[in-house]
Amino acid sequence: MKAYAELYQATRSFENIDELEYSEWVKNNVTSDIFSNPNSPYYGIKTDCADAAIALRVIYSYEQKLSFEYRENNGRILTEKTSLFDHVSSNQIEKLKAFIAYIGENTGSEILAHYNTYPIELKSIRPGDLYITRWKNSNGEFTRHVYIIKEVLATGDFTLISSTTPRAIRPLLARKGMPLKIFTESPFGFKRFLNDVRANPRIMPDYSLFQYEAIKSGEESFFKLVKNTLKVTEDTLELNIQRLTENVCVALKARVNVVQIASEEKKKLRNTCFKKSQYDEYSSPSRDRNIIQDIERLRNGYRTIVKRDLALELEESTKKGLDYLIGEDKTDSALSAMRDLCNVKVPFPNGQFATIHIKLFYDRYKIALISSNPNHSLESRWGFKGPDNSCPDL
Numbered sequence: 429m430k431a432y433a434e435l436y437q438a439t440r441s442f443e444n445i446d447e448l449e450y451s452e453w454v455k456n457n458v459t460s461d462i463f464s465n466p467n468s469p470y471y472g473i474k475t476d477c478a479d480a481a482i483a484l485r486v487i488y489s490y491e492q493k494l495s496f497e498y499r500e501n502n503g504r505i506l507t508e509k510t511s512l513f514d515h516v517s518s519n520q521i522e523k524l525k526a527f528i529a530y531i532g533e534n535t536g537s538e539i540l541a542h543y544n545t546y547p548i549e550l551k552s553i554r555p556g557d558l559y560i561t562r563w564k565n566s567n568g569e570f571t572r573h574v575y576i577i578k579e580v581l582a583t584g585d586f587t588l589i590s591s592t593t594p595r596a597i598r599p600l601l602a603r604k605g606m607p608l609k610i611f612t613e614s615p616f617g618f619k620r621f622l623n624d625v626r627a628n629p630r631i632m633p634d635y636s637l638f639q640y641e642a643i644k645s646g647e648e649s650f651f652k653l654v655k656n657t658l659k660v661t662e663d664t665l666e667l668n669i670q671r672l673t674e675n676v677c678v679a680l681k682a683r684v685n686v687v688q689i690a691s692e693e694k695k696k697l698r699n700t701c702f703k704k705s706q707y708d709e710y711s712s713p714s715r716d717r718n719i720i721q722d723i724e725r726l727r728n729g730y731r732t733i734v735k736r737d738l739a740l741e742l743e744e745s746t747k748k749g750l751d752y753l754i755g756e757d758k759t760d761s762a763l764s765a766m767r768d769l770c771n772v773k774v775p776f777p778n779g780q781f782a783t784i785h786i787k788l789f790y791d792r793y794k795i796a797l798i799s800s801n802p803n804h805s806l807e808s809r810w811g812f813k814g815p816d817n818s819c820p821d822l
Contacts (some may be wrong), residue, residue, distance in 0.1 A: 435508045435523050436496040441638040442623035447556075450488050455555035455579055458484060458601045460589065464685065472597055478540050478572040479532035480591040480600060481558055484576065485621055486528055498531060499543040499625040506531065531593055537562070537572040544620035546629035547729070550657045555579055558619045559588070561611040567585055574606055576600075582669060584659030596709040599685050602678050603722075604671040606655065610647040614640050618654075654687060665733060669750070672726040676786055677770035679719045684774055686712055687809045690802035701803050701819035708801035708822075712809075716793065723790045727754055735755045753787050776806050784810060 442450075459465075461475045463483070473483055482498065489496035489508065498506045506527075516526040541560045548557065559575040579587035588607065589600040595635065611617045617639045622629065629635055643650050655663075692711035694702065702710060730750045733739055739747050749765035751757035763785075772784045792798050792811030799808045801821050807814030 433509075433511045433514060435510060435513065435527055436490050436493065436520050438489070438508050439493045441495045442489075446492065446494060446585050447620075447623070447633075449492075450485075450556045453488055453556075453557040454484065454576065454625065456580065458576075458589070460602055460682065461685070462487075462600070463677060464597055464599045464689065466529065473528055473589040474532065474597055475600075476532070476536075476593045476595045477572075477590045478535065478537040479528070479594055479595060480589075481574050482531055482535070483528045485558075486498035486531075490524055495623075497623070497625045498535075499539075500535060501539050501543065505625055537574050540574065541615045541619065544625055545615075545621055546632050546635055546637060547614065547637055548618055548620050548634045550618065550639060550642070550654055551619055552636075553577065553580060553654075553658060556620075558621075559586075559607045559611075560616045560619055561607060561609045562616055563612070571609075573607075573609060578602065580658055582661040583663040583670065584655035584657065585663075589621065592714060594708050595808075597689065599682050599818040601682050601715075603675045605675065610650060612643065617643070618640065632691040666743060669726070669730065669733075669742060669746060672722070672729055673769050673786075676719065676722045676726060677772065679715070680770065680772045680784060680786070680789060681723060683712065683715060684717065684772060686710075687802075687806065688775065690760065691806050692770070694802060702822075704791050704822050707802060711800050711822075712802075713800040716798060716800050720790065720793055723753075723786055726750075726786075730754060738779065752789075774806075774810050776812075781808065782812060 430623050462468050463472055463480075465471055470483070470487060473479075475483060488494070488498055496508045500506065510527070512530070513523045513526040514524050526815055540558075541698055545558060545560070554575055555578045560572070560576065561574075562572045564750055565571045573590065573592075575586075575588040575590045577586050578589045581587065585605050586607075587602060589602045591598060591600055614637070620632070620634070622632065639650075642653055645653075685730050690712075693706070693710060731754060733742070742750075745768060748757060748762050749767075749769040752762035752766040766787055767783070767785050770786050774782045774784055776782060789798065789811075797811035799811075801809075801817075801819070803812030803819030804817050808817070
């Protein structure tokens with residue numbers, strides 16, 4: 429006789445009311461540090477973008493004692509009744525973490541899109557839904573990403589949260605606006621979890637293939653349609669600039685946590701260097717490039733506003749801070765306005781700290797002072813002179 433078996437005992441299956449409550453839970457209860465905060469019961473779960481979406485669904489199912497199903501690409505269906513993780517622990521959360529890790533190691537965004545979600549009407553998009561996309565990179569290779577919709581804003585934009593590769597313990601990154609990459613075909617796009625992976629998706633609430641016709645009009649038109657379908661208030665240039673600025677600031681604050689986590693792990697190595705696998709987990713090249721791309725979206729967006737003589741539609745303090753960002757105003761008052769837009773506190777050893785604003789990070793990155801190497805000192809990671817380090821870039 430087994431001492432323990434299933435992950436947890438489910439008391440019922442997902443019903444429509446549970447789906448709505450799941451949506452509210454994602455909106456109101458999921459925090460960016462759910463996997464990276466040592467005080468979280470789910471601390472230590474490694475995620476990439478697909479893993480994060482699946483993990484949240486598993487966690488909610490566990491907390492509400494709802495049944496959970498996930499179809500692998502070989503057709504096998506994993507449920508909370510699995511006994512695959514009996515050997516891990518008698519502790520349910522530890523078994524749950526092992527279950528999530530197993531799915532993460534043996535699945536991805538393609539399987540999530542093909543077998544475990546269904547396409548929905550644009551007007552029905554809500555928190556907890558997913559945006560799954562695939563595109564070809566500059567090398568002609570497919571890149572994939574999964575966003576979790578955390579909030580639908582009044583302007584029709586989204587608050588999106590996601591993880592990235594490689595799989596690692598990290599905060600989820602939040603951004604406001606529309607997703608950065610358009611999908612081009614089924615089964616990608618705006619999707620919702622199937623609560624019964626054996627069921628015909630066509631019978632699911634809000635099922636629709638309309639988005640696959642709508643994307644034929646192109647990326648700009650498609651996202652404009654999504655925004656107009658969902659909005660309850662008109663957007664403004666000021667709100668748009670605020671979203672762009674907040675995306676950068678949130679990303680910089682998330683980088684503080686990522687760099688700090690890497691520094692703590694480096695201390696455990698004493699005087700040795702990260703090995704390749706650890707290096708990949710704790711380095712930040714793609715994160716840093718994404719921050720720079722967001723800053724350039726902000727800079728280019730503001731330059732377009734100025735070129736079209738629309739800057740008067742912005743608040744004076746916003747305009748002054750952005751003039752500093754693009755180098756048009758180098759006065760102390762403009763610097764102060766820049767700091768008011770975003771000023772991030774960065775901890776250094778021995779209780780010291782520095783503050784980083786958007787332009788400072790951008791300028792230092794452009795002259796190769798910002799280090800993505802987790803072997804480097806905290807100071808060097810932010811473009812300040814730190815202790816010398818002999819560990820190589822891997």
